Amino acid sequence: MTNIKIIDAICGAGKSSYAIQMMNDSSKAGFGANREFYTSDKKFIYVTPFLSEIERVINNTKAEFSEPTNKKGSKYEHVKKLIEDGKSIAMTHELFSRLDEETLSDIEFEGYILIMDEVANVLEQVQAYSKDIEYLLKAGAIEISADRGIIWIDDEYDISSNGNYRDIKVLSERGNLYLEEGNIVFWTMPVKAFLCFNEVYLLTYLFDGQIQKYYYELHNVNYEKFSVRKNSNGRYELTEYYSLLEPRDEIEELLNVYEDYQSSTGRKSSMNSNYDSRKNPSEYYQLSGTWLRNASDEDLRQLNNNTRNFFRNQFPTDNSNIFWTTLKEVAPKLKNVKCKFNKKGDRSKDNYVPLNIRATNEYANCTAMAYIYNRFMNPIEKNFFRNRGITVDEGQLAMSDLIQFLFRGCIRKGEPMNCYIPSSRMRSLLNQWFSYDEGNPKYEEE
Structure with a gap:
């Protein structure tokens, strides 16, 4: 079972410093004349909203981190290759949201740890699908479950010969699409995007008001909430969540x-x-x-x-x-x-x-x-x-x-x-x- 820790602490409390410390603690000097190259027995995926933060993570961690590039194709294809090779990766939220079922299975197989800086965009209205859903309902290609999930039921639909509804078919088969108030369609991030990891660390503040909290409740995802503080030895440590620690x-x-x-x-x-x-x-x-x-x-x-x-x-x-x-x-x-x-x-x-x-x-x-x-x-x-x-x-x-x-x-x-x-x-x-x-x-x- 995935161990999900919500580090719920005010800005500047040391959330990212704790994450960098944790990654460095898993690294040990490896090879090189001065043993300046480090290895780690753990594999990390660090997700952040900004490209500039990727550079900061790479510059402050001992273990080798890779940043996806588009030098040999798309960044997405590079991510898939890096995961197949078991590399630690720093990427943006936008790129993380595009990981498909196959890649998430590879992450699970490789035993990665996820560190996510700030909550993800886990719910999004997809206006472009509204008319298509209306047509597919009338055509008997889909049905709506008790919780308003969109379920694809047309076994004869061939994606290769008619791609008009390919995305709807794929996303509905993954359980990512919901219908709300007649013809409003919502996409939700696949819950496997979190459950495929051995451990998840989400760095945020006031999580109880975040949409991702309600998304976790929707999918019955269990998590623990922590505060972070700097101890007398100058190291960051997690403590039981306690808002009165905040100044x-x-x-x-x-x-x-x-x-x-x-x-x-x-x-x-x-x-x-x-x-x-x-x-x-x-x-x-x-x-x-x-x-x-x-x-x-x-x-x-x-x-x-x-x-x-x-x-x-x-x-x-x-x-x-x-x-x-x-x-x-x-x-x-x-x-x-x-x-x-x-x-x-x-x-x-x-x-x-x-x-x-x-x-x-x-x-x-x-x-x-x-x-x-x-x-x-x-x-x-x-x-x-x-x-x-x-x-x-x-x-x-x-x-x-x-x-x-x-x-x-x-x-x-x-x-x-x-x-x-x-x-x-x-x-x-x-x-x-x-x-x-x-x-x-x-x-x-x-």
Whole structure:
């Protein structure tokens, strides 16, 4: 049975340092004049969101790690060859998600250990399949199981002669496709992608709010949750999960979260409440995805003015030390002289950061941020789990994403940071986190 360990620890606690230490502990000096080449009796696959992190892992581990390349074909084919050869590999999440049944069987045979930096994209809506599913149901080629799984039943369908529905046939036979609310099709990562490993180490934070947690519940996958700490000998060790180990009170002191009334100065403003011109608006849902998509031009202009005011007048900050986010489709209407957007990733011109940013130190110099969003789970995704008897905690999910975003900035170095978070719900969740009260259900939904 696969041993799955969730290392649930705040950014900077030492999750990746523990993983590198563990891999180095399995290595021993091998050959060479000075025995500088190391061998390991274990095989690892290290999965990370960014190519830059692959380089860091390779440079900091003793054992030989290989990075898939496309020099002799595709990266995917290179991965398959490296696994067949029993090599330790560092790869991206995107590449890991493409591993097929045969490759997963090879991983199981070789006895690999998986180290995954941040949760995987384990659930995805596949809009392109909707009409095809409708046709295949009428044609009697598929049927829907009790848990809404799509099952292929047409034994006469020949993939080689008609490839129109090849992907649907293959994925449904693997148990990866589900039908939700009529014609909405979901792909789920094959659970074998985790169960084929001897051991799994998932490095993340606030796992109880992550979609991967609900995915594990869907597939009855057992796991243990741990904290990590540095002991007196300078080594990292896993301990029983305990959130009180986290220095949240110290972090609260360093984060200057803007409020309309600043008790320290007596200064009053309305930047947390002046952007909704509707009558009797519900603060709970302000700045949600639906709110932003339907917001009037007047309200978006006010938000634009607020962010410019925050970074120019409230807390004057050089553009290179700012990072900000909102719904990507709304960002063009909120960009201004301080909040830059769509300059092709040039950090000297673009300081916009995607909402789901994780596992990067690129913005660690930033001393001020703006989070113009109120995070809720996609309602269709929420119903996908709830219809299968799985309880979803939207408050934990929102809190997790906000904390991850905050820790992209200079707070990760223990330096003060100014924050503009105009959503009252998101500020309440942050205050809840400061109080170690992330399980309070009153913020889950209203």
